[in-house]
Amino acid sequence: MRAIVLITLLAGAATGAVAQTAPQQQPAAASADRPEIGDFGFDLAGRDTSVAPGKDFYDYANGDWQKVTQIPADRSAYGMFHRLQDLSQQRLRSLLEEVAKQPGNKSGDFYTSFMDEAAINAKGATPIKPWLAAIKATKDRRALAIEAAKMQRYGVSGLFSAGVGQDDKNPDAYIVGLSQGGLGLPDRDYYLKDDAKLAETRTAYQAYLTRMLELAGEPDAAKRAAAVFAFEKALAGVHWTRIESRDADKTYNKFAFADLAQRAPGFDWSDFAKAAGMPVTGDYLVAQPSALTGEAKLWAETPLAVLKDHLMLHVIGSYARFLSSDFDKTRFAFYGTTLSGTPEQQARWKRGSDLVKNELGEDIGRAYVAKYFPPEAKAAADDLVKNVITAMGERLRKLEWMAPETKQKALAKLATFRPKIGYPVKWRDYSALEVKRDDLVGNVARANEFDFQRDLNKLGKPVDRGEWFMTPMEINAYYNPPMNEIVFPAAILQAPFFDPKADPAINYGGIGAVIGHEISHGFDDQGRKYDAHGKLTDWWTAQDVERFKGFTDKLVAQYDAYEPLPGQHVQGALTLGENIADLAGLTVSIDAYHASLGGKPAPVLDGTTGDQRFYLGWAQVWRVKMREPMLRQSLLTDPHAPGHQRVLTVRNLDPWYGAYNVKAGDALYLAPEARVRIW
Template identity: 50%
Template sequence: MRLLLAPILLAGTMFSAATATYAQEAAPATAAASQGAKPEIGTFGFDETGMDKSVKPGDDFYGYASGGWVKNTPMPADKAMYGSYIILRDLTTERLRGIIQEKQDDPSSKLGRAYATFMDAAKVESLGMAPIQPWLAKIRGLTDRKGYSALTAEAMQMGIYGPILPWVWTDDKQPERMILQIDQGGTGLPDRDMYLSDKPAFAKIRADYVAHLGRVLALAGETNVEARVAAVMALETEIAKAQWTREDASDMGKTYHKFTLAETAQFASPALNLQTVLKAAAPNVTEVLVREPSWMTAMTQIVDKASLEALRDQMIVRSLDSLAPALPDAVEAERFAFYDKALKGTPEREERWKRGTTLVNAQLRDEVAQIYVQRYFPPEYKAAMTDLAKNLLVVMGDRIDKLDWMEPVTKAKAKEKLKGFVIRVGYPDKFRDYAGLEVRDGDLFGNVIRANRFEFAWSVGRTERPTERSDWYMSPQTVNANATYNRLEITFPAAFLQAPAFDPKADPAVNYGAIGAIAGHEISHHFDDQGAKYNEKGILANWWTPKDLAAFDAAGKALIAQYDAYEPLPGEHVKGEFTLGENIGDLAGLTIAYDAYQRSLNGKPAPVINGYTGDQRFFLGWAQFWRVKQREEHLRQHLLTDAHSPATQRTWVVRNLDAWYKAFDVKPGDKLYLAPADRVRVW
């Protein structure tokens, strides 16, 4: 599965050969919708006031398109990064607040009760740490290693980040069924390199983290914490050494390892026994995917060698950090001070209403979603976006036909894969029922624990059952898009389909440059370095000839080298291999979208608007969506942990498209100029 943006899923119409002709004819729907209507942004859907025309497009297309906005837009104090899609998220949060607050006076509404209970800060403070004390007492009562597995299982169900990270999704080799998957955990810092690298910035992060561990233990009522936090840090450093790199952990071929419940007995020590954990937390599970088995083996041994005190202390810290929104303000403030201020550079916390809206939206997302889509997602948006995406699928098929490096047998399989694509726009055709979730007045901690248990039970309850196609990984009120390899799906939630990503009233060139390229990005993910490993049925299986695979890998290596050369911070480069899939998505997505835009013109020349040609407006639409400001601390963490390149470098992918050179008269000597032979072309 690939998302368009890092975090910070109606099943669409199945695309088939029968719909291809319609998709071509329906493509101008976006243009028709824009006639006589005013776009949300600027004269034609682009913010010209945010440009910096003192910058040559060929030197820095990001600066040319968005430099004025970057210079003149203040960074909100509660943000680590800010830009187009963050603004969309803020708008969505405001709308969700309105939906949730309307329910506060309705005694029958779980939304209203949940939100009112969170907003009653005085009640939360009066209760203090009393609500979590029974759980802390259970942790402190761990006096036998054999009890750690049961404690781990209960923590998982409570939503506490622990040594094992479970999630449920479609089985890569049996996409008709769901399976429980286990990912590596056990560390409190976002990446293994933060424990192991000798870079000064990471040394400071480690010092800040040790201080955080001590303050959290103190908030839990512990004393004499200095030596104790050193033991926790030593434990996590050993775990980090065993963890897989992000490159390996995101490789779908390397991470598929299925075990029966009986076979999980190999991952066992007196302290941590995976089979025991699974039997307690997910008793219906008979098979599991352990994505990083060497780590799992090492984890059981590392935990067994650790002192019981270190294991208890680590669990206490994880409990307070994970459940901070349900605890007194001092706990949430400490969590923010490290994870947002120290790690990301964010000066201030969000207002309480924003945090409450986020929490309640997560607990009752489908209940919120039904109101959101009725109120803010017009049917014509769904129709226009679906037509645009269908047009892109046709173009992708045409491009596959014309590839000179792919053999006919592989082309035929690629085209067959395209026929199976599902386009999902706006919202699912079935929403979840929360009848079994109890929400009590005045019991914030209990509400959070019950919601976490409800979510865990629902998720685990889907394992080893037929895949439910109505399940969406993301809610309709999510500002993002994604591709799901093993379901052959591309998904565009309702909240994402707003300007500047998508505006049916805007010039088609801008729409194709923004949402068109994003849709192309998601389509191409099914053919990127990971998506290409899935066949026409969504099964993880090789369907490429050796010659085709070699040609594809060669193009990927060229793109890796291009991105490796980018240095967003002194001494800090983009990781070309780690970001390869997303960079392929950007390059292919923009390429497909450009062809689709040309197709939508039906052979007629594009109008010139405000002095900009259609091609210029297309590329400006792409650049505007990636308009982002980022604090240095956040950018540093982004380069280490995010599979997406930073916004500036995502914008620069234009340098691989011949049409961009012609549109902006880019010449040799310009900083972004690439000779034709050096421009990377994949799809």
């Protein structure tokens, strides 16, 4: 439901590149003020200077790092995001182990319940047996819809997903939203695409479903798993593509609840809503109407036994991580190893830290911020955000292709941007959530139900514009169109993204470009559809829309041409929003960097100019190695391009050509008229 655009833990395959000589080198900062990475904030040893910047800038900046870096056995990819994720996990562990000594502390008790592996193994599947029994006991579809609603409250999505968010065309109000669901594989393409690798994955998935039924003590597991897979394949056939589902106009469809039975007949909507605690009057937002119609039809036509098994398998799969090790290992073998290529599961303390972060993030988050995010770091980040917003404003004012009336509204929207830095002003209250030291499955179920009900309780109340949708420990950031806000959790405001002791060029190329990225989401191909108040409305002139589309079509074609795996290209239309944001982020951030110099020339450090360091800062942020299965999954499902291709955004930027003396004939060279310049 929430219209949030994220920078996610992403990356791409990399290679190497050639250093330029620069005027007189100045000494690096004194040791007491050394940045965390290198002499000025960049790991010079990670470059491959045998590769020219114009041949492959990713390889030039990161090639030697790529050659020597080993992906840890417990990861599907490793890069700068993961480096900070490791740090965040370690810090959380120390905090959780401390509070776990205090019975009654909710975060400590939750962590303890996950870490007691012996007790979890002794219980086997017992904690979810009552749920499975209730599903098996249903006599008709109505009763099964009621059980599905109960499971929805516990965090198990069945036929579709339900939630509460802002009404995009009335952002001062909350509304219930419904979207397509029901798949156990990451995307419809995994079921439908004619591809040898995906065919192997489909076979492995059916084996996984079979094994899960066997572990649950169910007979005829292989036959029943095959029937569930056939049902999910049919669901995939009515699903919208990811490209279709990112269109803010097409996914805004307001139905009266009473009309759902006519628009999507065959499903017991009223019984489901009542059992889930959702309203049975008023309006709902439906993201993919034809998909819900198709899913409801399949629900009505599919044998009840198959529908029961489908829901049971989704329950088992959702809770396998919290059951005995046979369930947990079976789930990891498929989702971790087969789908993502990860050889080993993460240590239990890492998984426990992540679990508490996800379920009680603002409880343990208060302690995290108090210990690891000093006021001076927040103040420095606040200043950077202001500078980049100012640079974006200057870019908008100077635009030649945008009509004056659109430009005026764009500047008004920028003026109302709300940055959120580090952590919430008001922390979430978990006092009503019951947590027991010896009941892991119960804790997870109650936490999911707590969040589900918390969202339902928003209906009819004023929108809470202070709410955060990430915890302070997330290595991430987002723009939220109905809120018109940019949000940067504390944990991402660290090296290599941001280091107060690093050279400013590195910070502007790192977190500055990330800030610009998030700001520009308000003006990308979907974010631009929301006005200054966060309302989904058409506020651009038709001519501006057409001119903008001319730019974005070129960007789609540019990314479509990248082929990270043989036969598998980046999807330019799927990644368009993020590619626009990367381009804009770099464009405005280098302006902000130049402005920060106050008219003085940038110093030369370790043989690099200020502009060179700016682009190195960008390249360092997106350093990453990915296992092939994870890269394949990313190319099919991720709205971001891989890290390697994100670095290559620089080929559209005129200052990069001057900084690295890139000439016609170089592999990355684009003629000036071929460079995509939007802002």
